[in-house]
Amino acid sequence: MFGFGKSDTNALTMDKPHPDSLLDTGAQGVIGKPIDRIDGPLKVSGRATYxxxxxxxxxxxxxxxxxxxxxxxxxxxxxxxxxxxxxxxxxxxxxxxxxxxxxxxxxxxxxxxxxxxxxxxxxxxxxxxxxxxxxxxxxxxxxxxxxxxxxGRYSFAAYREEHDKPPEGVMPPYTGTGDPDAAFEGAAVKIDATYTTPSQNSxxxxxxxxxxxxxxxxxxxxxxxxxxxxxxxxxxxxxxxxxxxxxxxxxxxxxxxxxxxxxxxxxxxxxxxxxxxxxxxxxxxxxxxxxxxxVRRSNTEQRVRLGADADGKLVMLGHNSLVSNLPEESFFEPCGQATQFLYAAPNITITHDIVRLDWLLAASMRAPGEAVGMIALECAMDELAEAVGLDPIELRKRNEPGEHPIDHIPFSSRQLVPCMERGAALFGWSKRKPAAGDRRGEWLYGMGMAASARSNMLQKSSAKVSIDGQGRATVETDMTDIGTGTYTILAQITSEILGLPIDDVTVKLGDTAFPPAAGSGGSFGAGSSGTSVYLACEALRGQIADKMGVAADGLTLKDGRAIGDNRSVPLAELVGDGIAATGEVAPGKQEKETLQSSYGAHFCEVAVNAVTGEVRIKRMLGVFAGGRILNAKTARSQILGGVTFGIGTALSEELMHDPRNGKIVNRDLGEYHVPVNADVPQIDVEFLSERDIHANPMHAKGLGELGISGAGAAVANAIYNATGVRARDFPLTLDKLLDGLPAV
Amino acid sequence: MKTFTYEKATTVDEAVRDIDRAGAKFIAGGTNLLDLMKLQVETPDKLVDISRLPLGEIEEREDGGLTIGALVPNADLAADPRVIAKYPVLSRALLAGASGQLRNKATTGGNLLQRTRCYYFYDTAMPCNKREPGAGCSAIGGFNRILAVLGTSENCIATHPGDMPVAMRALDATIVTLKADGDKRRISIHDFYRLPGDRPDLETVLEPGELITHVELPAPPEGRQVYRKVRDRASYAFALVSVAGVVKVADGKIASAALAFGGLGSMPWRDGAVEAALVGQAPSDAAFAAAADALLADAKGYGSNDFKIPLARRVLIATLRELTGE
Missing domain, CATH: 3.30.365.10 (Aldehyde oxidase/xanthine dehydrogenase, molybdopterin binding domain)
Known part of the structure; x- marks a missing residue:
């Protein structure tokens, strides 16, 4: 090991907004760029050791x-x-x-x-x-x-009447406002629909x-x-x-x-x-x-009630979920997570109850809550649009809230409406026809859309960054890269703030010998671990400024050189035997004072075979806003993977539990049907420009689970638009559509 | 996987000689057998590797038909210009099955013997009469979405999962074998498969140690050929319902028809009553409906596969329209 010089710790608790970002003032010009994964060559050549x-x-x-x-x-x-x-x-x-x-x-x-x-x-x-x-x-x-x-207790249907209220998870199991039952009773237009989703495996x-x-x-x-x-x-x-x-x-x-x-x-x-x-x-x-x-994602039974006035303005929003888990396990699939803040309604009820079953563990699977909860909510909104006679986007605009409708706190940043408008223009949404209005030979064509939202979280995370005597930087943290691109974005953040070519940055992850990190989950990985690296680099920048004898804000770092006070000095000369710093970030008051979420809008065109009910997705498009995009390529890839997950949720993924012993019946990839390439069409992804000063100093929000949130609903709504058949029991395999299709 | 011995056969005679005891199996592509061995659903104590035998050719016969070596890979058979031109139903059926990688390994002989994909057959913790006669059937009363509605018995409702054999039934293929005692047999594909009855473990009329060496296709049939496969995703899934059809229309009437079905039966399904309802009739929705009635008269659903019955009706009618339309 090379010797480190001065080491210090730069800690930040996110109690206040952070309007300035070193990622805006960096001179290296790598942040946000669609840089290939730096670990890619190792993976494709079999040298990345799993x-x-x-x-x-x-x-x-x-x-x-x-x-x-x-x-x-x-x-x-x-x-x-x-x-x-x-x-x-x-x-x-x-x-x-x-x-x-x-x-x-x-x-x-x-x-x-x-x-x-x-x-x-x-x-x-x-x-x-x-x-x-x-x-x-x-x-x-x-x-x-x-x-x-x-x-044992092996059948959800048999025990669904027996359930208990779980303790608080990522959200309270019961929440709401106003007098929802009375408001629903008095509503001019009512939707009362129950959606079911099965257990799933990652x-x-x-x-x-x-x-x-x-x-x-x-x-x-x-x-x-x-x-x-x-x-x-x-x-x-x-x-x-x-x-x-x-x-x-x-x-x-x-x-x-x-x-x-x-x-x-x-x-x-x-x-x-x-x-x-x-x-x-x-x-x-x-x-x-x-x-x-x-681990499985819990099956869900979700009753959604929407009460609206004649203009489509919601007077009541109800989202009551039954989920399952083993006895004594407190995790519940938080189906109502996004329902808490997605639409303005004066009367809201959101509940989650657990049916206790002797099935394998239910726990977090990609976008726990939103992935299946937004299927129910966004399909119900589609049903309401039809009932009120409004375009689904117009309905959502009329219910755009100015603040969190239950907690009455401001949104840190929110571009749901711009995402829908931009997506509609790019997709050609105006060409959408009335339900069952576009038959071409044996195929019924239709379009659907849905909103996307995924809560943004910051978790405690730390990282050490050092610069050695050759002027090369090393990042060390026990953060993981589970295929998301973490190695690459941490290198980009380091490169941008320290002014180093990205090849001069080494990222070491995945070892508890390194400083503890947030880990990969809940779309918080990039924001949390990225901020810890940012903070370490900020401290190093301070050390370099000291060595240059200039103020930090008068220092420019670029291409391995420190520039200030009319001098340009190679970093390697400045740092002697090397310097190091640790960054530590923790969530603070900002997460209580603002509602933080990423948003987006999914659009989907399907063709449904009028004879068989087979669904072929022709194209999908999504427009998203998740704060600063750290790497345009890995961010897009995250969305592509999420949308593909959403297609599986809508069309094919289902774990079957044998009602006689609870066993998983289809326990291989031959019979648990994830989408294959032929099921996934061209998917277009666009990100809107956004900075969120309440989220973290990078102004970035979570993206990993945004792509799946709402995607399945866009598919289901397109199937309805194509066929006029509203199936609510997911996945929408062809047998669920068959009865409603035209006679042969 | 249980420990087994392994021998490589270099001649066909040697291969059948090497199969010298019960518990021995031939292996060629291994795309199905190896998976089943890993799960101990199949537990051979000896494998005789036939993949190097000289059975990899497709030859034209004087009668206008083709003789297909048992080791011709699915991919090669599907891509053969003679098959594409004269037996398109076979090429399309092959390409509707599995994945490119599997089709490169899977062989013509092996594919005829592909075993069911019944979920319970694959799990040795669950009773299955096909694995162990007399143990009971877990699929009856369990999940049976992918299982059979035709040709089932109270002991087994497993589906034959293949695509290629369905097309071969529509084409009246003949299976050529060599027995351990050196005798050659020619078995019509229509006599090759067995209904489950009370011995669902016995799926074909092959005797122990009998080796498929070739498949013969008669001269190409007249008329239009179609293979239509309906499944739970766009690729890489077994058929819920598939139809292999060869129909000739002359003078406004159906002159001949051969229709075989996958995903529905305990074996690749063909029922003369379906064709009898069509031949001599002018193509019409009434005739097609009568054909569907004939096909499904004895169909029996077991719960989660009930939908296959109306689905099969719809698919058959649409396929007949395609086969007989302008």
């Missing part, structure tokens, strides 16, 4: 054993039944330590432990370790396990995987996780260790979408097994196990 790819001398392979009853007790794991098989080292059961289900994202408690009692079909109850993956898998499949089965390309290595009393875990600083605490607590004895390394993650926010069962099982046999253990979950025993 959790399942680390190798160690004497490495053993673990394969999880699943419970094959939906509820009950494990009475015996007959290890002797497989111990003699070739290559098998041992069968390890630790009923007390193994976790029954993954941890929730950001939770600093340990996940529920104890697997002698089976909470859901597929719960990992043991691990077989062997000299090869194949030997471990074979033994796990042959292992004899005995159970005392008991009755289906990240990389399955969950952990390689556990003990170094004395320290545990090193190479994992596939999104939020290392809290994952480390979850793992340490589950193992009965101090967090500083646990190190998690996740330099590259092949998609997470929420399913890797908390630790999953393979991590603890690998750690326990590695300790038991005195060898490193790698445990990669098979695709079927990812479906069985990681």
């Amino acid at each position: 959790a399942a790819e680390y190798d160690f001398p004497d490495l053993a392979y673990g394969f999880l054993v699943r419970a094959t009853v939906g509820a009950g007790k494990v009475t015996e794991v007959d290890a002797d039944s497989v111990r003699g098989l070739p290559g098998v080292i041992d069968v390890i059961t630790d009923y007390k330590t193994f976790i029954r289900n993954p941890g929730q994202g950001g939770d600093t408690n340990k996940p529920p432990q104890g697997v002698a009692d089976v909470a859901y079909f597929g719960e990992p109850i043991a691990i077989v370790v062997a000299d090869s993956y194949e030997a471990a898998r074979d033994a796990a499949q042959q292992l004899r396990v005995s159970y005392e089965a008991k009755e 289906a990240a390309m990389e399955p969950h995987a952990s390689t556990a290595v003990w170094e004395g009393d320290e545990l090193h875990l190479y994992g596939a996780y999104q939020m290392l600083s809290t994952d480390r605490i979850q793992l340490a607590k589950a193992m009965g260790m101090k967090p500083d004895k646990v190190r998690i390394i996740a330099r590259y993650v092949g998609g997470g979408f929420g399913s890797k926010l908390g630790i999953a069962p393979e991590s603890v099982a690998a750690a326990v097994a590695a300790k038991a046999i005195g060898r490193p253990v790698k445990c990669v979950m098979a695709r079927q196990q990812v479906f069985d025993a990681t």
Whole structure:
């Protein structure tokens, strides 16, 4: 290691607006540019090492054993039944330590432990370790396990009347204003519709995987996780260790979408097994196990009531959701998240209740809340537009709020209306015909739109940035890049503020040996970790100014040189052996004093086959405003991925729970239908210029989940416009449309 | 995956000789067998690799037909200029199946033997009569969206998932085999598959150790050919309903018709009653409706697959319009 000179910490709590940004005054000119991912060459050449790819001398392979009853007790794991098989080292059961289900994202408690009692079909109850993956898998499949089965709760329909009110999550479970029931009763126009969405799986390309290595009393875990600083605490607590004895390394993650926010069962099982046999253990979950025993998005049943006057102005907005989860799990899918502030209404009721089921864990999946909640809300708005006789965009404009309609705080920035107007112009929205009004041969064409909103959050995050004697910068933080482009944007921020060519910036992520970061989740990664890097760079800029003997605001940094006071000095000369600083950001009063959200508008054109009900999306377009765009290319890619998710939600994705035991019936990618290339049309994305001084010093807001929010509703509304069939039970597979299609 | 031994056959005679005991299986592309072995749905103790046998040619016969080697990959068969020109229904069916990568590996012989995609067949924790006769059927009373409505039994409602075999039924293909004792057989595709009955584990009339060496197509049929596949996404999904149709119209009447169906039956489905309802009739909605009635007279839904019955009716009628229209 090179020696660091002076080190300091630049901490910011976001209590006040931050009108000035070093990203506006930087001279390097890289921020916002569509720079290719700096880690791209490593990935396409196979040199980016993922959790399942680390190798160690004497490495053993673990394969999880699943419970094959939906509820009950494990009475015996007959290890002797497989111990003699070739290559098998041992069968390890630790009923007390193994976790029954993954941890929730950001939770600093340990996940529920104890697997002698089976909470859901597929719960990992043991691990077989062997000299090869194949030997471990074979033994796990042959292992004899005995159970005392008991009755379970496996059917949402059967138990939907029994539900409880969850504790507060990312939002209060019950919120609202005014007298909604009376207002609905008196409304001139009423929509009262119930939408259902099924359980979903993130289906990240990389399955969950952990390689556990003990170094004395320290545990090193190479994992596939999104939020290392809290994952480390979850793992340490589950193992009965101090967090500083646990190190998690996740330099590259092949998609997470929420399913890797908390630790999953393979991590603890690998750690326990590695300790038991005195060898490193790698445990990669098979695709079927990812479906069985990681995380699902809850199924939902959402009743939306809209009461409006004859001009389409809302007098009442109701969004009442039933979701599901395991007993004692407090997470609820916050379907009403965006409903709290999207439209002006004097009377609002938003509620969430949980039906307790013996199904695998429900937790955060991409845009928890908005992804399915905005399907219900934005389809209902489409129904209201039809009922009132207004264009859907005009209806939304008439209900544009001037402030948060429940909390009465201002919006930090909000360009929903400009997004809709710009999108309508680009898309050719004015050519939309009345429902079922555009048949071309066997195909029914239609257009739909929906608003998009995703709350902006800031999380505690820290990073260290150093400049070495050669004038090259290194960023270190335990932030992750789960495919989103974090490596690249952190390099761009550093490059812009320190005036360095981007090739002179090295970004090191995904290791709890580095300062703790927010992690990747909730669309807060770029804003939070980016701000910590910004703050560290700001401190370094101060140090450089001192060395130049100029005031910081009189200093220009460009192309590796410090310029000020009529001098231009190479950074390498100024910094001596090197300088370093740490940036720390924390949320503050701004998040209570303003409502912060990104916005957008989705447009979709579909063709529905009049014979079969097959839906083909012809094109989609979205216009979005998410504050400053840090990298136009990675931002667009985030939206493309989100819109594709939205297409899956609308058309094909559905986890089937067998009502006899709760098991996932379709537990591979052959039968859990994510969209394939042929399902995804040309998608056009445009960002409106925006700066949000309340969000963070970069003036950027979250984007990662904005693309999915509302996208499925635009598809569903287009299907209605094409066919005149209003299906509300998602996904809208062809059988849901068939009855309403023209006779053949 | 259970431990197995592996042998590479270099001649066809050697291959059938090497299949010397129950529990041994031939492997060619392995696109279905390997997946099933990883899940221990298939547990052969020996694999005889036939992928290097000289069965990779497509040859024209004197009678105007084609002889297709069992190892011709799906991709090559679909792209063969003679197939495209004379048997377009086969080319289109092949291209409607799987993905480009899979079609490069999957073989003609292997594809005839593709096993069902029933969710419960794939999960060894759930009872399945196809995996273990007598164990029970989980799909009846469970999820059966993708399963069969024709040719089912109280023991099994699994669907044959293929596309290529559906087209081959419409084309009256013949399957040529070599038995372990050296005897050659020629089996009409119409006699090749078995209904599940009380032995859903037995899917074809092949005897243990019998190797498919070729598939023969008769001289190209007259008339128009269509393959239409309806599924849950635009690509890479198994058929909910598919129709392979070959229909000739002459003098304003349907002179001949061959119609086979995928996604509906426990095997690639063809029912002479459907064709009988059409041949000799002028193309008309009434005739098409009668054909659909004939096809679906004995159809039985099991809950989540009920929709296949009205869907099949609609698809058949639309396909017949396409086959007989101006």
